[in-house]
Amino acid sequence: MAFIKTVIDGKEIEVERDSWALDVASQMGIEIPTLCHHPALTPYGACRLCVVEVTKGKSTWLTTSCDLPIRDGLTIRTNTPEVINSRKITLELMWARAPEAEVIAELAAKLGIDKPRFKVRNELGRCILCGLCVRVCDQLIGVSALNFSRRGVQRKVSTPFEKASNTCIGCNACVAVCPTGHIRVVDKGTIRNFETWNTPIEMIECNTCHKPYMPAKEFEYIQTRLTKGSPIEKICPKCRRADTVTRLHVASVSKDKKYNGGISYGSEKTQQ
Amino acid sequence: MTKLTSVVELEAYRAGLTAGDKTRPCVTICGGTGCRANAGLQVAQMFRNMLKAKKLDEKVDVRTTGCHGFCERGPLVVLLPKGLLYISVRPNDVEEIIATSIEGDGTIERLAYKLPGAKERIFRESEIPFYAHQRRIVFANSGKIDPTNIDDYLAVGGYSSLAKALTTMEPDQIIDWIEKSCLRGRGGGGFPTGRKWRACRNAEGYPKYIICNGDEGDPGAFMDRSIMEGNPQSILEGMAIGAYAIGSDQGYIYVRQEYPLAVENLRIAIKQAQEHQLLGQNILGTDFSFTVHISRGAGAFVCGESTALIASIEGFSGEPRAKHIHMSEKGLFAKPTNLNNVETWANVPVIIDKGWKWFADIGSDNSKGTKVFSLVGKVRNTGLIEVPMGMTLREIIFDIGGGVAKNRQFKAVQTGGPSGGCLPASELNLSVDFDQLAAVGSMMGSGGMIVMDDRTCMVEVARYFTEFLSRESCGKCTACREGIMRMYELLENITTGRGTIEDILLLEEVSAYVRENSICGLGKSAPNPTLSTLKYFREEYIAHIEQRRCPAGVCKELTTFRIDPETCKACGKCIRACPVEAITGQKKMPHVIDEDKCVKCGACREICPFDAVTIL
Numbered sequence: 001m002a003f004i005k006t007v008i009d010g011k012e013i014e015v016e017r018d019s020w021a022l023d024v025a026s027q028m029g030i031e032i033p034t035l036c037h038h039p040a041l042t043p044y045g046a047c048r049l050c051v052v053e054v055t056k057g058k059s060t061w062l063t064t065s066c067d068l069p070i071r072d073g074l075t076i077r078t079n080t081p082e083v084i085n086s087r088k089i090t091l092e093l094m095w096a097r098a099p100e101a102e103v104i105a106e107l108a109a110k111l112g113i114d115k116p117r118f119k120v121r122n123e124l125g126r127c128i129l130c131g132l133c134v135r136v137c138d139q140l141i142g143v144s145a146l147n148f149s150r151r152g153v154q155r156k157v158s159t160p161f162e163k164a165s166n167t168c169i170g171c172n173a174c175v176a177v178c179p180t181g182h183i184r185v186v187d188k189g190t191i192r193n194f195e196t197w198n199t200p201i202e203m204i205e206c207n208t209c210h211k212p213y214m215p216a217k218e219f220e221y222i223q224t225r226l227t228k229g230s231p232i233e234k235i236c237p238k239c240r241r242a243d244t245v246t247r248l249h250v251a252s253v254s255k256d257k258k259y260n261g262g263i264s265y266g267s268e269k270t271q272q
Numbered sequence: 273m274t275k276l277t278s279v280v281e282l283e284a285y286r287a288g289l290t291a292g293d294k295t296r297p298c299v300t301i302c303g304g305t306g307c308r309a310n311a312g313l314q315v316a317q318m319f320r321n322m323l324k325a326k327k328l329d330e331k332v333d334v335r336t337t338g339c340h341g342f343c344e345r346g347p348l349v350v351l352l353p354k355g356l357l358y359i360s361v362r363p364n365d366v367e368e369i370i371a372t373s374i375e376g377d378g379t380i381e382r383l384a385y386k387l388p389g390a391k392e393r394i395f396r397e398s399e400i401p402f403y404a405h406q407r408r409i410v411f412a413n414s415g416k417i418d419p420t421n422i423d424d425y426l427a428v429g430g431y432s433s434l435a436k437a438l439t440t441m442e443p444d445q446i447i448d449w450i451e452k453s454c455l456r457g458r459g460g461g462g463f464p465t466g467r468k469w470r471a472c473r474n475a476e477g478y479p480k481y482i483i484c485n486g487d488e489g490d491p492g493a494f495m496d497r498s499i500m501e502g503n504p505q506s507i508l509e510g511m512a513i514g515a516y517a518i519g520s521d522q523g524y525i526y527v528r529q530e531y532p533l534a535v536e537n538l539r540i541a542i543k544q545a546q547e548h549q550l551l552g553q554n555i556l557g558t559d560f561s562f563t564v565h566i567s568r569g570a571g572a573f574v575c576g577e578s579t580a581l582i583a584s585i586e587g588f589s590g591e592p593r594a595k596h597i598h599m600s601e602k603g604l605f606a607k608p609t610n611l612n613n614v615e616t617w618a619n620v621p622v623i624i625d626k627g628w629k630w631f632a633d634i635g636s637d638n639s640k641g642t643k644v645f646s647l648v649g650k651v652r653n654t655g656l657i658e659v660p661m662g663m664t665l666r667e668i669i670f671d672i673g674g675g676v677a678k679n680r681q682f683k684a685v686q687t688g689g690p691s692g693g694c695l696p697a698s699e700l701n702l703s704v705d706f707d708q709l710a711a712v713g714s715m716m717g718s719g720g721m722i723v724m725d726d727r728t729c730m731v732e733v734a735r736y737f738t739e740f741l742s743r744e745s746c747g748k749c750t751a752c753r754e755g756i757m758r759m760y761e762l763l764e765n766i767t768t769g770r771g772t773i774e775d776i777l778l779l780e781e782v783s784a785y786v787r788e789n790s791i792c793g794l795g796k797s798a799p800n801p802t803l804s805t806l807k808y809f810r811e812e813y814i815a816h817i818e819q820r821r822c823p824a825g826v827c828k829e830l831t832t833f834r835i836d837p838e839t840c841k842a843c844g845k846c847i848r849a850c851p852v853e854a855i856t857g858q859k860k861m862p863h864v865i866d867e868d869k870c871v872k873c874g875a876c877r878e879i880c881p882f883d884a885v886t887i888l
Binding site: 094118154 | 572750753757785788
């Protein structure tokens with residue numbers, strides 16, 4: 001592993017070659033705003049909020065820090081007037097596009113912007129096309145139910161042909177990573193409806209409380225990824241917690257029963 | 273076909289070809305896309321049929337060639353060895369041409385070129401000003417050879433550079449030559465080609481890839497298309513030399529699907545080169561192997577950007593990524609990759625053949641060699657030209673291009689395609705090379721050159737190109753997607769009379785932001801049309817805003833046409849030209865435009881021979 005020296009905001013630091021500038025800055029306690037970056041996903045460089053000023057030799061330029069690998073001879077400044085000005089315009093552009101997204105209004109307020117100078121568009125929802133949902137679905141879940149369609153100003157995230165997705169497993173990862181709360185999902189009865197993706201997903205019931213708790217496809221998806229011979233039971237997190245507590249209690253009071261490590265199985269439960 | 277397993281075999285094969293015989297009579301017909309659209313292929317077929325009927329087909333060759341460049345006057349027919357040029361030839365002219373100029377020794381006046389205003393006809397291609405001021409290196413053979421027949425290319429010395437490189441030069445020496453020749457990337461960036469090759473050669477990893485960027489997306493540009501259509505073998509030879517120098521054995525040509533003829537001719541070229549063992553395994557019997565694949569683009573302008581192009585070849589949607597890590601280190605399939613533009617590759621065999629010094633003697637201080645431009649817009653001689661770097665805009669537009677069409681006033685020229693800058697008449701003496709153009713706020717780009725006359729509204733020009741770029745942005749980054757869209761919105765405000773002075777300031781601010789903050793070249797260069805028109809034609813913006821007036825009479829909301837009763841000769845042309853019957857008038861009575869009916873199309877103004885239609 002090669003370590004090299006770099007200077008961020010005047011402080012010299014030794015880092016592993018090719019570590020991302022944004023990560024290094026965060027570790028140093030330097031706050032850089034970003035809306036399209038997630039440590040578990042590959043850098044994307046789309047939102048442009050994490051721009052920093054980089055100097056190498058005689059040239060100085062603005063660039064995103066999330067996808068900037070640190071190499072020899074880089075000096076990075078995260079707080080110059082040019083950087084702040086760039087972030088301000090980025091926020092204005094995002095705000096005018098997604099006026100309801102609170103996170104943007106908050107970041108903008110921090111930089112002293114009270115309203116965007118551009119005509120506000122209300123028809124696009126809160127999506128800022130950061131691509132986190134697309135990447136999480138592809139890189140972490142491995143399903144790729146979502147992608148970008150069209151280009152330029154018409155770009156949007158959607159399922160193929162904007163039809164109900166037959167690959168989506170309903171895991172909610174996209175909802176969890178979305179920085180602006182754009183993705184609408186409603187659980188109603190045995191259906192989890194991803195309104196934003198036009199995709200209703202069938203839920204399975206908990207064997208204990210008989211309430212729907214998990215998408216059927218997600219259950220199958222997890223099952224196929226587990227080793228053979230260890231089937232997972234259909235039990236909701238709430239019932240599992242209650243069950244585990246009962247099991248532990250039983251194990252500790254019943255001396256004549258062999259301790260089973262505190263793990264209970266449904267079949268045992270019915271025997272009690 | 274004959275396998276050529278050594279240089280000796282190549283030379284022996286070449287010696288047996290008749291196409292190289294410069295004394296043999298031959299009719300060449302331009303088969304470029306422009307001439308095809310004007311029935312060029314029918315003309316060629318007619319020649320073949322008639323020569324056969326007259327039993328002359330054994331003595332006279334007929335060859336459909338690549339683009340000759342003078343597209344304005346197509347279909348073009350050149351009779352060799354005399355070098356007679358006939359322009360705008362129709363199929364029913366063929367019989368007369370054969371009788372007069374092939375069987376006989378005469379010339380046909382009406383098919384010869386005439387300078388506007390001149391009385392004398394010009395019969396020889398080389399004497400026409402359009403050609404006389406050019407220097408053709410890349411296009412030297414385009415108008416002479418049949419692009420679908422490798423023998424034609426071999427007959428004019430094709431693949432001798434590859435043979436020379438493979439048998440007498442070391443890879444480092446080749447790169448050395450390219451570096452010393454000062455060849456710079458013809459795709460627009462102008463990066464030194466030799467340095468790029470060196471970095472890729474020195475990079476660790478296998479395999480290494482060679483890419484030819486043929487995704488020419490600029491509206492009105494057809495330089496690369498004409499090379500791919502007209503002389504595809506020169507590109508393949510250049511790529512093979514580059515692959516040998518860099519240490520690569522696989523190459524890709526990325527070409528637009530919208531260029532069907534280029535795709536077809538490249539396919540044929542690859543197949544024929546493989547059959548002769550000039551591509552594939554053990555080329556010319558050496559240890560060097562190199563295969564070329566064609567990858568077709570699906571129609572996105574942004575795929576001309578190198579990282580987006582790579583994503584597209586890999587099977588992803590064409591979106592660029594940051595270039596913090598060079599392609600020579602991690603490019604196609606994360607392997608060392610060297611990408612050059614079509615024209616750059618086509619220059620390589622010439623440099624190897626004639627030597628770096630010969631090449632470096634052509635051109636200006638920091639830009640060597642020639643550059644191909646597609647000269648279009650309001651210029652008299654539309655077409656494809658190749659000139660030495662450093663020629664002035666004035667020479668290009670007025671000497672080669674013949675000046676502004678319809679004798680109108682020159683207003684501006686946009687260089688470098690849709691994201692190039694618009695330069696005014698005061699910059700006409702500018703030497704056209706990479707650095708000079710960048711210094712005045714434009715760029716070389718891939719070589720588009722659009723001439724504009726005094727009836728062009730510069731604000732509308734900026735609006736038009738900004739709209740194009742906003743549609744062609746891939747939409748990945750906020751700066752390009754939202755920024756260009758807002759620039760368009762502000763420009764639209766100004767052209768429709770809703771603009772304010774604050775809009776200009778905001779426009780400048782957003783333009784600078786988009787230039788500094790976009791991921792790729794599309795966004796970084798997109799503000800050029802806006803910024804350059806703001807710099808050179810600011811008063812037009814002000815007129816749109818303060819006086820609610822479009823000085824050029826183009827922006828409909830800000831224009832009212834009127835017929836000057838003093839100048840109107842009541843000829844009735846405008847009445848017939850008006851699509852909405854808004855003009856009334858009788859003989860000897862000045863005509864009148866009904867403002868309520870007028871749709872401001874400007875057809876009356878365009879057609880009026882007396883310039884009687886004025887704008888208020």
